[in-house]
Amino acid sequence: MTNPDDPFAEADDFEIAPVRLTVDLGALADNWREMARRSGSARTAAVVKADAYGLGIEDCGTALYEAGARDFFVAVVQEGVTLRTYAPDARIYVLSGIWPSQEQLFFENGLVPVLVSEEQLAFWMSVTAEHGDHPCALQVDTGFNRLGIPLEDAIAFTDDVSRPASFSPVLVLSHLHSGDTPSSELNQKQLESFRRVADAFEGIETSLAASAGIFLGSDYHFDLTRPGIALYGGEAVNGGKNPMRPVAKAEARIIQIRDAKEGETVSYGGTYQLSRDSRLAIVAAGYADGYLRSLSGSGVPLRQNVKDGAFGFVAGRKVPVVGRITMDLTIFDVTDVPAAEIRSGDYVELFGPNMPLDDVGRAAGTIGYELLTSLGLRYERRYIYPE
Template sequence: MTDFDSDPSPSGDFDVAPVRLTVDLAALSDNWREMQRRSGRVRTAAVVKADAYGLGIEDCGTAFYEAGARDFFVAVAQEGVTLRSYAPDARIYVLSGIWPGQEQMFFENDLVPVLASEEQLAFWMSVVSEHGDHPCALQVDTGFNRLGLSFEDALALAGDVSRPAGFSPVLVLSHLHSGDNPASPLNRQQLELFQQVSAAFEGIESSLSASAGIFLGPEYHFDLTRPGIALYGGESVGGMMPLKPVVKAEARVIQVRDAAAGGTVSYGATHQLSRESRLAIVSAGYADGYLRSLSGSGVPIRTGGSSGAFGFIAGHRVPVIGRVTMDLTIFDVTDVPASDIRTGDYIELFGPNMPLDDVARAAGTIGYELLTGLGLRYERRYIYPE
């Protein structure tokens, strides 16, 4: 059960922090188990790139490992080095591959480079010729036009009997570009191409599906699934309810002030008050990843008709008014009883009462960006499984 209030005695720093995060590692572990269940009989990895989507690779990696994950994906080698201490016997794949000068780092930390270009492949061939066998993975492009060997080059490599004996890929993978739209016919096109790649690399495990692909069904699962955003409580498929919420972001109320009807609010005077109002000034802004596009007004960069974000305090949804600034945001708390809110209280920016993706949509973006853009000023509290 997710419980963001299970620790009634947080640290002193947490209790007075200007901005703070509560990360429910029990919910995180439950979400991994749920994605494992949905993956059926195949293994389920955990994607912990970008500092575990902004929530902390050390604590999140430990939670996934203790839940049973033994395959992990990171973006860059240094993330893999950090993770190794917390997942001692796991297989850690580095999605950006390997560069000259990183050989020792990969060998000493038993990291698996994901080779995604002819240049990386040629370099890796020379590395294993000199240093001996070490596992690698191959990424194949099936329509994303991002990273990966071309479909034709991958098939040619599979049939190349002259490749070095020490070249021993343990995984072939690709990535769906429209998995979040189950109705897209392009998912089937990518699947059929990848089925050919998988068959060509007979005896080597295959992986196609991240979070969204898992929901497309068993055909897309192959040998290993790679959930990411779903583990952290974000939406992976449009219109589908996410799994358990994992993170709550809060900001402290610095001041509650009265403001007269007709007055203006924040930079540019883009919001004019239509009534006698009470305003809560809170200590979070775009330097904390609370995006400027969440402003209640005055941000032409936002499209789609959103009126801006809301926060949650004392049982009420309260709107952002005026522009979000670097360190401060202003909420209209006129409809919250005066006795229910005071200086020093905390307002929920996103969390169990303000769903991550609802807030992201208000900014014209996605939950991934809010999580990975969290600033350095957040004091963190982790709720561990019992």
């Protein structure tokens, strides 16, 4: 905090930042423990790809490791290299597999490539033939049509006489495409397919369930579960109450509060016309900070189908975005907030405990994942560590 007796005293950067992000690492750890509890007898990993869903792989990785996670998943090898410092004896899987010239990074950092295609499988067998055996995982496509070796090819591979005797993956995994919709019959279809895979790779650990799959029940858990979005407080399943603790709070500072008259317009294009005399708070966040333009209160195509744009939270009240969100600025209507309770320099919560992440995502026509992973570089970050 600044010293009122010394206007030139050094300020806490977080207290004066235009945009700031609070990450509750205690809540993150609690969410991992909750997903571990729901996973029953299965071991529980932690997915920390995309810089731990935008919240910082160093701090989040450390908190998850200290909470007990010993299996981690990242998307690319560079993330695995970074994480290794903070999870020294964990098993770190790289979901995009391996490319030629990356072998040394995998070996030096003890990373496990998830082989996702026949080409990667052939390459990896040539690498291990030259350098010796090293753990790998095998991804099988059970209906997603994204990454993975086709189901029948994977099963046939177990009986392939040309398969090197030393080649044995430490994990076989697949991914549900409709796990967030528990009523979907396609979940059961994928489960049946994956059971065939598990039977074919008898004796090797198996993994099917990410966050949503964990909520589907023990049939989907197998040996290892892979929670991601649920760890960071996001909704894993459509509909119903989200049981996870919020982890991230994004806030933007009010630069100015201005009066505007009934009939005047707000922001680019004049797409929003005031229906009353109003007070408007202009805050220092825009789409350059990941506060998406589609959250605008008017003037964007989404508003033709979804009436309301986003809301912020300030002084104990929800306040709507009015007009178009711009690159660096967003305008909130704070007319209903008593003037004595709000002033320039205060912060509006963009998402967090009072503005649920996925509610804001829906207002943008997207999901909480995108909001987290779109957080811009201008956020001053503060991490709250478990006691």
